[in-house]
Amino acid sequence: MSSMYAVEAIDVHKRFTGKDGEVDAVRGVSLGIERGEVFGFLGPNGAGKSTTVRMLTTLMTITAGRALVGGLDVAGDPHGVRRRIGVALQEAGLDPRQTGRELLVLQGRLFGLSKTDAAARAADLLDLVEMVDAADRRIGGYSGGMKRRLDLASALVHQPDVLFLDAPTTGLDPASRLTVWDEVRRINERGTTVFLTTQYLEEADQLCGRLAIIDGGRIVREGSPSALKSELRARLALDADPTLDEVFMDATGRNRARVAGDVQEV
Amino acid sequence: MKDSLILGGRAAREALRTPDSLFPSVFIPLFFLVVNVGQTARIFPTDSTDFLRGQSYAAFQLPSSLLLSASFGAAALYLVEEIEGGYFDKLRATPIPRMAIIGGRLWAELIKTAVLAAVMVAVSLPFGIRIESGVLGFLLLIVMVAMWGVVFAGFMQLIAIKTRSAAATQGASLVFFPLLFLTPNFVPRNLLTRPMEIAATLNPVTYIMEAVRTLVLDGFEWTALGRGFLVIAVTGAIMLALSVRLVNNYD
Ligand SMILES: Nc1ncnc2c1ncn2[C@@H]1O[C@H](COP(=O)(O)OP(=O)(O)OP(=O)(O)O)[C@@H](O)[C@H]1O
Ligand SMILES: [Mg+2]
Numbered sequence: 001m002s003s004m005y006a007v008e009a010i011d012v013h014k015r016f017t018g019k020d021g022e023v024d025a026v027r028g029v030s031l032g033i034e035r036g037e038v039f040g041f042l043g044p045n046g047a048g049k050s051t052t053v054r055m056l057t058t059l060m061t062i063t064a065g066r067a068l069v070g071g072l073d074v075a076g077d078p079h080g081v082r083r084r085i086g087v088a089l090q091e092a093g094l095d096p097r098q099t100g101r102e103l104l105v106l107q108g109r110l111f112g113l114s115k116t117d118a119a120a121r122a123a124d125l126l127d128l129v130e131m132v133d134a135a136d137r138r139i140g141g142y143s144g145g146m147k148r149r150l151d152l153a154s155a156l157v158h159q160p161d162v163l164f165l166d167a168p169t170t171g172l173d174p175a176s177r178l179t180v181w182d183e184v185r186r187i188n189e190r191g192t193t194v195f196l197t198t199q200y201l202e203e204a205d206q207l208c209g210r211l212a213i214i215d216g217g218r219i220v221r222e223g224s225p226s227a228l229k230s231e232l233r234a235r236l237a238l239d240a241d242p243t244l245d246e247v248f249m250d251a252t253g254r255n256r257a258r259v260a261g262d263v264q265e266v
Numbered sequence: 267m268k269d270s271l272i273l274g275g276r277a278a279r280e281a282l283r284t285p286d287s288l289f290p291s292v293f294i295p296l297f298f299l300v301v302n303v304g305q306t307a308r309i310f311p312t313d314s315t316d317f318l319r320g321q322s323y324a325a326f327q328l329p330s331s332l333l334l335s336a337s338f339g340a341a342a343l344y345l346v347e348e349i350e351g352g353y354f355d356k357l358r359a360t361p362i363p364r365m366a367i368i369g370g371r372l373w374a375e376l377i378k379t380a381v382l383a384a385v386m387v388a389v390s391l392p393f394g395i396r397i398e399s400g401v402l403g404f405l406l407l408i409v410m411v412a413m414w415g416v417v418f419a420g421f422m423q424l425i426a427i428k429t430r431s432a433a434a435t436q437g438a439s440l441v442f443f444p445l446l447f448l449t450p451n452f453v454p455r456n457l458l459t460r461p462m463e464i465a466a467t468l469n470p471v472t473y474i475m476e477a478v479r480t481l482v483l484d485g486f487e488w489t490a491l492g493r494g495f496l497v498i499a500v501t502g503a504i505m506l507a508l509s510v511r512l513v514n515n516y517d
Contacts, residue, residue, distance in 0.1 A: 059355055061517050093352020097280045109272050110360040138283075154356070210461040 005068065006162050006193035007033040007056060009145040012065035014217075027217035028065070033195060033210075035161075040186050040208030043196040044252055048217040049197040050090050053166045057087045057196070070161050083111070086155035090197075092147045096140030100131055100150050104140060104157060111158035118157075124229040125153040130179065136174040145176045152180065156187065163187060169203060181207060201244040210261050213251045221251040269362040273370025274377075280344060280349075281378055288416040291338035291382055295331040296389065302327055302351050306452065317454045319483040325395045329478035332386060332407075333471065336379045336415035337446060342422030346435045349426065364513040368423055372416050379415030380408050395482070403481040406491070407471045410481075413472050413498045418442070420505035427512050445471050 007101055014026040026048040033039045043049050055061040056067055056079040067074040070084035094104060102124050108118030126135045129149040134142065139150065148171065156165060169177045184207055188194050195225070198204055203210050205225050213221040221228055229241045235243075248254075281288065303324045310323040318326055345368075348354045357367050387397070387404065397404045427436040447464045449472045455463055466472045477494025480487035 057359055059358055070447075072434050079361045082359055085359070087356070087359045089352060089355060091352040093354070093356045095276075095280075095348065095353045096351070098276065102276075102279075106272065106276055107360070110269060110357070112361075149358075152306050 004034075005032045006035045006038070007031065007195055008068040009052070009056065010066045010068075012055060012067055013063045014048070014054070014055060014060070014070075015063045025217055026055070026063075029175070029214065029217070029219055030065075031212060031219070031222075033193060035193055036191060037210060038194040038196065039182065039207050040211030041195065041214065042199075042201070042204055042211055042248060043197075044216035044254065045199075047214045050166055050212060052214070053087075053089070053195070053197060057085060058082055059087075059089075061235070064254060068163035083158070084161045086158070086160035086163045086192075088151045088155040088163075088165050088168060089150075090170070092144075092151035094139045094142075094147055094151060094154075095266060099136050099138055100142070100146075101126065101135040102156055103150065105159045106193055107154045113158075121157055125156060128156075129153045144171045145173060146181050148172060149176065149180070152183065160192065162193045162195065165194065166253060167197055167199060170199065176205075195213070202247055205244045215252040221247065267335045267369075268367075269366035270369030270373060273357075273366060274373030277313060277341070277344070277371045277374030278377060281340070281374060284340075287340045288378070288382065291335050294338070295335040296386065298334065298502070299324065299327055299331040299390070302452075308394060317457075317483075319396050319398070319479050321396060321398075321483060322394055324390065324393060325482050327452075328390055328395055328477065329475050330446070330449070332383050332411045332478060333475060334446055335382055335386060336411050337442070338416045339375050339379065339415055339422065339501070341419040342426040342435050343432065345423050346426040346430065346432045347372060348432050350432065358516070364516070368420070368427075368509050368513055371423065372420055375419040376412050376416050380385040380412035383408050383411040397481065398483055399481045399485045405488065407478055407481045408496070410474065410478055410494060413502065414471075417498060417502045417505055420502070420509060423505055424505065424508055424512060427509075427516060445469055448472075449475050451475075470501055 007219045009029050009031040010024060013024070016023040016025055029048070029052055041049050041052065051060065055062050056074060057068060058074055058081050062075055069081045072080040072084070074081050098106070104122035104125055105118045108121050109115070113121060126132050129152060129162065131149055131153065134146060139147065142150065148168065152165070152168060155165070168184070169180050172180060181203070184194055184196070196207070206215070210224050210226065211228075212219050223231070225244055228247045229244065232238070232247050233240070233241050307323045310318060310326070312318055312320060312322055319335070345354070354367070355499070358364060386405070397407065399406070421442065422435065422439055426435045429435060448469045450458060450466050455466055455472065455476070459464060472498055473490075473493040479491045480490045
C-alpha cells in the first residue's frame with residue numbers, strides 16, 4: 001500500500017453541494033510529489049488550489065479519488081497523516097487572545113511534546129521566524145505579516161515530513177517574502193517536502209523544482225519551470241525562453257487582451 | 267482527555283483575558299434577582315407563605331438567577347469566532363480527537379460557571395439567604411449549576427458548529443432563553459396556572475431548578491435531587507453524542 005511519493009493524489013475530485021447548487025471545485029487531480037521536493041501549485045483565483053490543499057491535509061472530505069500523504073491514506077488514517085504534516089492555510093487562522101509564544105507552546109503540546117520541550121521548541125521557532133520581540137504580545141495586535149510568519153512557525157512545531165503552505169507570502173512585504181523563501185529553502189534542505197500554492201510566478205520560479213498549474217479544477221501543465229518554458233518555446237517557435245508568466249497565461253488561456261477585457265467587464 | 271484539558275486551560279485563559287464577557291453573567295442575574303424580589307417580596311412575606319420554608323423570597327429566586335448566570339456562557343461565541351477566523355481548522359489539523367476541541371471549552375465552562383455561581387451565592391448570603399443543606403449542599407449546588415452550564419454551553423456550541431455563523435449562534439441563544447422562564451420561576455409548580463404547569467413539567471430545566479431550590483430551602487430532598495441530576499445526565503449525554511457526530515463529520 002505504501003506510496004513511493006511524499007504526496008500522491010489519484011484522480012481526486014471535490015464537489016461542494018450548497019443552497020445555490022453544486023460546484024465542482026476539483027475535477028480529477030492526479031499528482032505525485034517525490035520526497036524532498038519543493039512543489040509549486042499555481043492557478044488563477046478559484047482554480048481549486050486551496051480546496052486541493054484542504055483535502056490533502058485531512059480538513060475536507062474527498063468526494064472521489066484517493067490521496068496518500070507520507071504513504072498514508074488521507075481518508076483511511078487521517079491522524080497518521082496529521083502527525084506527519086505541517087499546515088499553514090491561506091487564512092492564517094490564529095487565536096487573537098493568546099500570545100505568539102503561548103500559541104506555539106499549545107501547538108507543541110497538542111503534538112505530544114512535554115511542557116518543557118514545547119517551550120524550548122517555541123523559543124527556537126520564534127527565533128527562526130524573527131518574532132522574538134513580539135513573542136509575548138497578544139496575536140490580536142500583530143500585523144498581517146507577523147501572523148503569517150507565526151503561522152509558518154506553528155506549522156513546523158513537530159518537524160513535519162511534509163509541509164503544506166497555501167499562499168505563504170500573500171500580503172508580505174518584499175523583505176519578509178525573502179525571509180520566507182529562505183526559510184522554505186532551509187526547511188527543505190533538512191529533508192522536508194514542501195507543497196506550496198502561490199499566485200506569484202517568480203516565487204514558483206525561485207523555489208520550486210517542479211510545479212503544476214491548475215485551472216478550473218483540472219491540472220493543465222506539470223513539470224519543472226525550465227521544462228515548461230522550453231515546451232512553450234518549442235511549440236510557439238519563439239527565439240528565447242518565455243517567462244513563467246507567459247507559460248501561465250498560455251496554460252490558463254488568459255492572454256493580456258483577455259485579461260484587459262475581463263477588467264473592463266467589472 | 268489530556269488534549270481537552272490542555273485546550274481547557276487555553277479557553278480559561280481566554281475567559282480571564284476578556285473579563286467584560288464574564289460581567290453580564292453575574293450582573294444580569296443579580297439584577298433580575300434584586301428587581302424580581304423588590305417587586306414581589308410584599309406578595310410573598312416570609313412567614314405567610316409556606317413554600318418559602320421560613321426564608322425570604324430572595325432565597326426562592328436565587329436558583330433561577332444561578333441558572334440564568336450559567337446560561338450566559340460565551341463559549342459558543344468564541345468557538346464561532348474561531349471557526350470564522352480559521353483557528354478551528356488549525357486545531358483540526360493537529361492529531362487530537364476532534365471532540366477535544368469542543369471538550370476543552372466545556373472544561374473551561376465548568377470551572378467558570380462554578381466560580382461565578384459560588385460568587386453569586388457568596389454575594390447573596392449577607393442578605394439573609396441561607397443554604398439549608400449546609401456546606402455539603404452548597405458544594406452539590408455548585409456542581410449542579412456548573413454541570414447545567416456545561417450542557418447549555420454544549421448545545422450552543424452545537425449550533426455554532428452547525429451554522430458556522432456568529433449571528434445564528436447569538437440568535438439561537440435567544441431561542442433557548444425562554445426555557446429558563448417556562449419553569450416554576452416565581453412560585454412552585456403546583457401554584458402555576460394549568461398551561462404553565464404543563465409547560466414547566468415538560469421543560470427539563472424545571473427539574474434542575476427544583477433540585478437547586480430544595481438545596482437552598484429544604485436540605486437534601488433526594489427525589490428532587492435525583493431528578494435534577496438525571497435531567498443533566500440525559501441532556502448531557504445527548505449533547506455529547508451530537509457533538510461527537512457533528513465535529514467528526516465537520517467538512
Ligand atoms: N466551502 C465551499 N463551499 C462552496 N464552494 C466552495 C467552497 N470552498 C471553495 N469553493 C469553490 O471552489 C472553487 C475553488 O476554490 P479554491 O478556494 O480552492 O480556489 P483557489 O485556487 O484557492 O483560489 P485563490 O487563488 O483565490 O485562493 C471556487 O469556485 C470556490 O468558490
Ligand atoms: Mg486559495
